[in-house]
Amino acid sequence: MKVSIVVGTRPQIIKSAPVYHALAKSGHECDIVNTGQHYDYEMNKIFFKELSLPDPSADLNVGAGTPSEQVSAIVAGLGKLFASAKPDLVISPGDTNSALSAGIAAAKSGVPLAHLESGCRSNDFQMAEEVNRRILDHMSQLLLCPTPGCVKNVRAEKVLADEVVNVGDTMYDSLLRFVPSLQKIDAASKHGLEEGGYAFMTLHRAETVDDPGSLRSVLEGVGSLGIPVAFSVHPRTRERLRAFNVSPGPNVTLLEPLPYVETLSMASRSKFVVTDSGGLQKEAYWLGKAVLIPRDETEWHEIVDAGAAFLTGSSAEKIRRDARKLSRVRQSAFKATKRIFGRGNASENVVRAVSRFLGAGGKKGS
Numbered sequence: 506m507k508v509s510i511v512v513g514t515r516p517q518i519i520k521s522a523p524v525y526h527a528l529a530k531s532g533h534e535c536d537i538v539n540t541g542q543h544y545d546y547e548m549n550k551i552f553f554k555e556l557s558l559p560d561p562s563a564d565l566n567v568g569a570g571t572p573s574e575q576v577s578a579i580v581a582g583l584g585k586l587f588a589s590a591k592p593d594l595v596i597s598p599g600d601t602n603s604a605l606s607a608g609i610a611a612a613k614s615g616v617p618l619a620h621l622e623s624g625c626r627s628n629d630f631q632m633a634e635e636v637n638r639r640i641l642d643h644m645s646q647l648l649l650c651p652t653p654g655c656v657k658n659v660r661a662e663k664v665l666a667d668e669v670v671n672v673g674d675t676m677y678d679s680l681l682r683f684v685p686s687l688q689k690i691d692a693a694s695k696h697g698l699e700e701g702g703y704a705f706m707t708l709h710r711a712e713t714v715d716d717p718g719s720l721r722s723v724l725e726g727v728g729s730l731g732i733p734v735a736f737s738v739h740p741r742t743r744e745r746l747r748a749f750n751v752s753p754g755p756n757v758t759l760l761e762p763l764p765y766v767e768t769l770s771m772a773s774r775s776k777f778v779v780t781d782s783g784g785l786q787k788e789a790y791w792l793g794k795a796v797l798i799p800r801d802e803t804e805w806h807e808i809v810d811a812g813a814a815f816l817t818g819s820s821a822e823k824i825r826r827d828a829r830k831l832s833r834v835r836q837s838a839f840k841a842t843k844r845i846f847g848r849g850n851a852s853e854n855v856v857r858a859v860s861r862f863l864g865a866g867g868k869k870g871s
């Protein structure tokens with residue numbers, strides 16, 4: 506049985522890596538197809554290297570474009586590929602344009618589809634990812650959910666999948682693999698920062714950075730926190746800073762987009778994290794760091810409910826107010842709901858679910 510995992514952006518590579526390794530170990534024939542939605546070395550290939558993945562079996566090199574251009578190029582490329590490679594199952598991780606496109610291409614090619622990280626919801630239909638993940642869930646035959654809450658979400662929507670399985674979060678598997686080596690990697694001092702004496706920040710969501718008012722307000726908020734801020738800047742954000750002529754405050758140091766392990770190291774040595782990334786919200790939580798989330802909602806509300814993260818929106822005043830609460834976050838907040846993301850063996854659970862699904866004949870896609 507041949508399983509193809511389709512990736513194209515950095516979070517998808519991180520989510521997929523432990524699944525690829527577990528599938529390969531279990532004897533499944535498995536390959537990785539790269540759409541090339543992210544195309545800079547530090548946004549894509551470096552993660553293959555860090556996470557010990559083989560070169561992709563195919564690279565579509567779609568690059569930048571409007572969402573419609575990205576989706577149509579990927580669907581067309583994958584359609585051709587699936588017709589010749591004939592995988593028995595396509596695994597599509599996450600909620601990016603690459604993830605949606607892999608789902609459409611699989612469905613149109615009659616290839617069974619599994620959605621990895623199924624069921625997470627922000628209930629914000631303005632968000633491209635919310636639309637992508639909902640459509641993907643309804644196209645897929647095998648739903649691999651990271652938390653019990655995600656299972657509840659797809660059940661509530663009455664999706665017609667053959668199987669819905671709570672496997673745990675494969676990003677947690679990836680993180681646990683690298684936690685022992687984080688002691689040895691001191692990314693903070695490389696950037697002239699003292700352990701526990703800075704905030705680590707990433708911003709890349711269209712809702713945060715494509716609106717000049719919201720981008721300015723978030724930067725004004727973090728600019729007034731009275732602590733050095735190490736800001737790993739996504740290419741989209743760098744472009745918006747330039748286009749809107751916005752400069753962060755003097756306490757903010759701009760960094761290139763950091764590789765995976767360096768990102769974990771920066772988060773683990775920080776005082777706290779500021780991020781609109783869903784992935785980094787969870788990583789910070791697993792590393793015991795409190796988070797300011799400059800959004801109005803999150804897919805990972807369990808972390809907010811546990812008191813380890815604060816939804817500040819883009820208001821500078823709310824960022825300042827919530828930052829004052831960070832010192833009162835207790836260590837118990839990080840233990841309260843950690844297990845809802847699994848025990849670090851999500852990828853093995855994925856292999857079991859995939860084997861069962863394929864053994865049962867893997868219903869053909871619609």
Ligand code: UD1
Pocket residue numbers: 514515516542543544545546548549569570600601602603633634709711739740741744
């Ligand atoms: C995408 C995903 C988002 C995910 C994020 C991770 C969608 C709708 N969004 O957002 O869910 O959290 O990836 O990073 O799929 N660019 C470069 N070099 C690159 C990649 C992008 O310069 O290697 C620039 C280009 O100008 C591009 C822009 O960033 O147009 C946005 O990239 P895109 O892939 O469209 O969306 P992301 O913001 O990265």
